[in-house]
Amino acid sequence: MTDIAATDQRLAGKRMIIAVLAALTAFLAYSSVYAYRKPFTVATFDGLRFWNISYQTLLIISQVVGYMLSKFYGIRFISELRSLGRFRTGMILTGSAWICLLLFALLPAPWGMLPMFINGFLLGFMWGVIFSYLEGRRTTDFMGAVMAVSFIFAGGFTRTVAKWLMVEWNVAENWMPFFTGLVFIIPLIFFLSMLERIPPPDDDDRRERTVRVPMTSADRKKFLKQFGAGLIISSVTYLFLTVMRDIRDNYMANIWNELGYGSDYSVFTRTETNTSLLVLLIMGMLVLIRKNIRAFSFVHVVILAGFLIAGISSALFINGMMNGATWMQLVSLGLYMGYIPFNCIFFERLIATFRVAGNVGFLIYFADAFGYLGSVTVMLAKEFIRLQLNWSEFYSYGVVIGSLMGIAGVLFSYRYFRGRYHHSKA
Incomplete structure (x- = not known):
C-alpha cells in the first residue's frame, strides 16, 4: 500500500509539473502572438482623418472586423480542428499576419486598412489553436487561467515594447x-x-472532464437545441464584456494620455501586470473545486463580482470620487474577472458538467463572434453619432451601462444552467 501511495504521489507531482510548464508555454506563446495584433494601437496617427473618421479608429475597426469575421468562421474551423498540423497552422497564421504588418508599413494611408483587416482575420484563430492543447484536463482551469492572463499582461508588455521602439529608437508609427x-x-x-x-x-x-472531440455540424446543432437559450444569454453577457474590454484595449493609449500619463510608456506593463497577478490568483482557486457544477456556479459568482467592481469604480470616477489611475486599475480588474473565465473556464466547466461530446472551441468562438460584432458597432456609433465625449468619459459611462446589463445576464445564466442541471439529475 505504501508503494502504491508513493507511486500515486509521484504521478500527481509529475502531472503538476506538466501542468505548470504547459501553462507557462501557452501563456508565452499567446503573449508572442499579441505582438502581431495590438502594438499598432500605441500609434495615434494624429491629424490623419478619412471620411471624417480618425485613421487610428479606421485601422482599429478594420482589424476588429477581420477578427470578428474569423470568429464567425472559427465556429466551424476551430470546432473541427484536429491535433495533427496545429503547429504548422499556427505558424502560417501568425507569419502571414506579420507580412500584413510589412504591407501596412509600405502602403500609404488609408490603404493600410486592408492589411490590418487581413491581419485581424488571421490572428482571430490563434486563441482556439493554442487553447486546444490545454482543454479537457483536470488542470485546465489553472492552465487556461494562466494562458488567459496573457490578454492582460501581453497587451501591456507588447505596447511597452512598441512605445520603447518609438521613443528610444525613433521608429516611425507605420513601421x-x-x-x-x-x-x-x-x-x-x-x-x-x-x-x-x-x-x-x-x-x-x-473520465473527469470528458473526451474532447471535433464537432460536426450535427453536433453543433444538437448542442444549440439542448442549451440554446443559456448559450445565447451567456453570449450576450460576454458581448458587454468584450465591448468594454476591447475599447479599453484598443484605446488604452488615448485614455492614459487624457489622464496625464502620455509620456510614461511603462504604465502599460506596470498596471496590467498587477491585474494579471490578481486575476490569476482568483482563477487559480477553481482548480481546488473538483465537482464541475460547483466550479461552474462559482465562475458565475466571479463574473458577477467583476461587473460590480467595474461598474462601481466607473461610477465613482464619473462623480469625481476616484482618481483616473485607480479607476483604470479597478476597471481592468473587474473586466478581466469576467472576461477571462469566459475564455478558459466557463465553457470548459459547462461541457464537463453536462458531459457534452465536443470541445470548448465551438462555444468560445460562438460567443466571441457576437462579442466582436458588438465592439465594432459601438466604435462606429461613437464616430458617427458625434458624441461630445473624450475616450475616458465615453468609456466610463459605457462601463456603467454595460455592467448593469452584464449583472442581469449573469443572474439569468446562473438560474438557467442550475435549473437544467437539477432537471437532468431528477
Missing part, C-alpha cells in the same frame, strides 16, 4: 508594428513548437 513583430519572432517559433511536446490528456482527465 513600429512590423518591428515589434520582429522582436518576438524567435520566441513565437520556440513556444509554438514547445506546445507540440505537451502530453495528451490521460484516462483520469477524460
